[in-house]
Amino acid sequence: MFILKRVVSGGGIIVPRCTSHSVRNFSACHCLRSTKRLSPYNTVDSERYSSLVKSVMTSRTSSQTPETLQEEDENIYGPVIKAQTSKSRQDERVPKILHQFLQSEETMEAEELESGPPVQIPLKRDKGSPFIPSVTRILQQTLSPEQIFYLERWKKRMIAELGEDGFKEYTQNLFRQGKLFHSALEGILTSGVTIKDKSSGTAEDPAEVQGYLESISHILDDIGAVRAIESTVQHDTLNYVGIVDCVARYRGVLCVIDWKTSDKPKPFLSNTYDNPVQVAAYAGALNSDGNYKYQVENGLIVVAYKDGTPAHAHQLSAELMLQYWKTWLLRLEDFAEQRSSHTSSVYAKNK
Structure with missing residues (x-):
């Protein structure tokens, strides 16, 4: 290895001179530059340091995993129970008695079936007659745990x-709008005017239902x-008992039709x-009710939107x-089990 040294000549001029030294004498030469600084990381246990970095990084990323987010949500709202489909529930349970859906396979002639005005049988509640629960009441009182959870959360x-x-007023407005919508729809379906001519509503219909009627115009x-x-x-x-919204043919198929309103699609x-x-x-x-001389196998749910x-x-x-x-x-x-349990508990208290 060659190193430059200073040599002073007689004239006072510094003349560089090349001198050879072995590698082992290199560290002894401190005239050219200062000793190389040692990095403090050189004394760190690299394996231990690597483990520390991994630990910190892991703790930072794991705080936003789906599992921890679900734990946080459960602490706030309670455990989430995934809803099962109707089919999966049926796989687990079957009715004790499979009552017939259709009471008769025989139907009337099309001309006789389609003649005459629509039937409108009012609901009568006689004080002396035994109480008969409605379809709506039965469904409300037999909600599944997950349905109750999401309903309460909403x-x-x-x-x-x-x-x-504000929430009370909101629910009252929903009920009132639904009632006005059904009333306007009833007027359209029972009038002598062609449905297509009135499907978008008229000036006589409340402003609150104009959007709903426009929404279902293509259905009508x-x-x-x-x-x-x-x-x-x-x-x-x-x-x-129950009150059907409508029984009519939709695209040629006789259906029980249920009209619904919704703010969301x-x-x-x-x-x-x-x-x-x-x-x-x-x-x-309807199929078991003697007031109706026909059977209905199909259904239709129509969801109308206010806008x-x-x-x-x-x-x-x-x-x-x-x-x-x-x-x-x-x-x-x-x-039936709920009513039986309630009756038993009341009897036990009064005993």
């Missing part, structure tokens, strides 16, 4: 946003041969919750109706 959020009085174009409007149906064997049948069970319950009661967005129509085939009919029979069993 209610708490709405109250937090609107307050107690496919409705014909209306057989019943806001009419009571009763199943004497299973002991329940419901493009899939699964978005309608217990509505298919409700329709199956109405159809089963006039085209409504979603969810058709229930005969096969689907049978599935939801079985679910309805299970709900009836649950309701």
Whole structure:
């Protein structure tokens, strides 16, 4: 290795001179530059340091994992129970008695069936007669744990946003709008005017329902041969009553039709919750009610929107109706068990 040294000549001029030294003498030469600084990390246990870094990084990323987020959500709202489909519940339970959905395979001639005005049988509650529960009441009292959870969660959020009085006013407005919508729709379906001419509403209809009527206008174009409007149906064997919104032909198929309103889009049948069970319950009661001389195998759920967005129509085939009919029979069993337990507890207290 060659190193430059300073050599002073007689004239006082510094002349560089090349001198060779071995590598082992290199560290002894401190005239050219200072000794190289040692990094403090050189004395660190690299393996231990690496473990520390991994530990810190792991703790930082794991705080945002789905598992920890779910734990946080459960601490706030309680454990989340994944909803099961109607089909999966039926795989676990079957009705103790499989009551018939259709009471007769025979139907009347089309001309006779389609003649005459729509039937409207009012609901009568005689004080002296025994109480008969409605379809709506039975469904409300036999909600599954997950349905109750999500319903209560929605209610708490709405109250937090609107307050107690605001939420009460909100629900009252929903009920009133639904009633006005059904009333306006009844006028359209029972009037002598062609449905297509009145499907978008008139100036006589309340402003609050104009959007709903516009929403279902394309559905009404496919409705014909209306057989019943806001009419009571009763199943004497299973002991329940209901009021069907409409029985008519939709695209040529006779259906029990249920009209719904919603603030949020419901493009899939699964978005309608217990509505298919409700329709199956109405159809089963109608098929056993002597006031109706025909049988209905199919259903239709129409979801209308206030802003006039085209409504979603969810058709229930005969096969689907049978599935939801079985679910309805299970709900009836649950309701009967609840009433039996309540009666037993009241009897025990009074004993």
